[in-house]
Amino acid sequence: MSSHDVIIVGAGPAGSIAALMLARARHRVALLDRAAFPRAKVCGNCINPAAWDIWQRLGLKNSFEALPHQELSGFTLQCEDRTIYRQAFRSPQHGPRAIARDVFDDWLRHEAEKAGAEFFPETTVTGIDPKGIVQTSRGDFSGKLIFGADGRNSIVARQSGLMPAPRRCHRVAWQVSIPAPSELDDQIHMHLFEEGYFGYCRHSATEAVISMVLDSRRTQDPLHLVRRYFPHFAEQNWLRMNPITRAPARTGSGRVWLLGDAARVVEPFTGEGIYFALATGLLAAEAAQKGLARNNPASALGTYSRSHWLLYARRAWVNTLVRWSLTTPSRTVRLLRKMEHLPSFVSFLSHRVHAT
Ligand SMILES: Cc1cc2nc3c(=O)[nH]c(=O)nc-3n(C[C@H](O)[C@H](O)[C@H](O)COP(=O)(O)OP(=O)(O)OC[C@H]3O[C@@H](n4cnc5c(N)ncnc54)[C@H](O)[C@@H]3O)c2cc1C
CATH class of the missing domain: 3.50.50.60 (FAD/NAD(P)-binding domain)
Structure with missing residues (x-):
């Protein structure tokens, strides 16, 4: 032994x-x-x-x-088809890094x-x-x-x-690495929708990552959502994980x-x-x-x-x-739409998360 x-x-x-x-x-x-x-x-x-x-x-x-x-220079939050918040990180050299x-x-x-x-x-x-x-x-x-x-x-x-x-946790995570599209910038992109959320960013000059968290009660077929948002990458090898x-x-x-x-x-x-x-x-x-x-x-x-x-x-x-809110994504979507004209609260939370 x-x-x-x-x-x-x-x-x-x-x-x-x-x-x-x-x-x-x-x-x-x-x-x-x-x-x-x-x-x-x-x-x-x-x-x-x-x-x-x-x-x-x-x-x-x-x-x-x-x-x-x-190096990641900022973060955008999109709720369904509207961008509701953008933040530039103060010091990208010592900010979040992918x-x-x-x-x-x-x-x-x-x-x-x-x-x-x-x-x-x-x-x-x-x-x-x-x-x-x-x-x-x-x-x-x-x-x-x-x-x-x-x-x-x-x-x-x-x-x-x-x-x-x-x-029982109904939420499942999916992730895929892809060749980074040339038009992809150096921001973290978070996107909320009724069935869950996804985020994507570059993690090197040539590659990017997409990760999704989906509520399996809202969709029997996660690939259907992948096809909706990422039609070019639906056939890639997505890794899966739960519980969230x-x-x-x-x-x-x-x-x-x-x-x-x-x-x-x-x-x-x-x-x-x-x-x-x-x-x-x-x-x-x-x-x-x-x-x-x-x-x-x-x-x-x-x-x-x-x-x-x-x-x-x-x-x-x-x-x-955030977790409390995201366990019911549709509630968060409604809440964020209301806060679209009150970005200071989202800004406050984001600064807390990215504080050193
Ligand atoms: C969709 C998604 C997106 C995320 N995005 C981010 C992000 O952008 N930034 C961030 O900070 N965090 C993110 N996280 C969270 C992050 O991935 C984890 O919090 C982090 O990996 C935890 O690290 P760990 O060392 O505790 O465990 P892990 O990184 O999970 O490592 C556990 C290790 O244990 C090994 N292991 C498991 N079982 C056994 C066994 N029986 N015998 C021997 N070895 C075993 C595994 O092989 C693994 O290598 C994300 C999570 C998910 C699900």
Whole structure:
């Protein structure tokens, strides 16, 4: 059996940044992922400007800046056929940036490996023993701590009894990468309609991404909506994901802690999920270092849970408001039409989301 200080399940942003921090502090870290990297991920590919502070703090700013990307200069919100809001970002160089997820996640995973974490790709976790054993398709791993950073359908959360009872979520996400049309500018375009919403932007000089969230109760055939809005791309290979909404899980129990989407899923619309994943990865790594130094890692769960709670209490309220509104897209369409002549409220919310 392979033995480490911390076993991290999932090499998305939450898992990789936690692995990087812990490996830099000279802890033995195993980072497991069922996928071979680089791997695709359903996402709008926009990284919130709050992440700049993280790159700066970890000495990763230059390396992040060197990734193929698109600086995003602003955001437009369209409601059915009318543009109801436009915002130019104050400082595009340090504003939101779009990067293909296979590129971004592979970069961060590689940085974690460079720091000393051991990466195990194509290693699917099949079971968790709360005493510190992780069962996988490659055999068992043992750790003083287990971090579940395995996304919204987290097996770690389910097997550890941390996941709340599932509620049916009727919303499904769809995503496709396409060659960027030459007329596409450098803005984030969000578009709301009765059955859901979609967003699109460039994520490099040559490629763009479209992501959609559709209410399956309003449409039996999502391709019908794809054909309506993107007739040229209907035959492309669209990736699919659900649930979009899920009640938060408990942040941990004993040696098993949850990070990123595994603990709490935010509404994709505001483009903050990657930031929350990174921030929770950092908080968990900081707390774990204290617990490992005391030779009682589980004792630091309280520290992690408090800082996790505070992070979302301070920052996620706009997202929660947006999610409440978007669970019934037709209501949001009506609301936004009324607010068309009152852009200051949308502007206030948008500035909160893009604040560093
Ligand atoms: C439609 C849509 C658009 C979005 N757009 C944006 C956006 O523009 N900006 C933004 O910031 N956020 C966006 N998000 C949210 C963002 O994608 C997530 O919040 C973010 O990826 C969470 O990171 P994570 O590290 O927690 O999990 P993930 O990135 O989901 O990584 C989890 C990892 O765990 C691995 N894994 C899962 N199960 C197992 C297992 N059993 N064994 C081993 N490994 C396993 C997976 O292979 C994966 O690599 C969007 C989400 C959706 C659905």
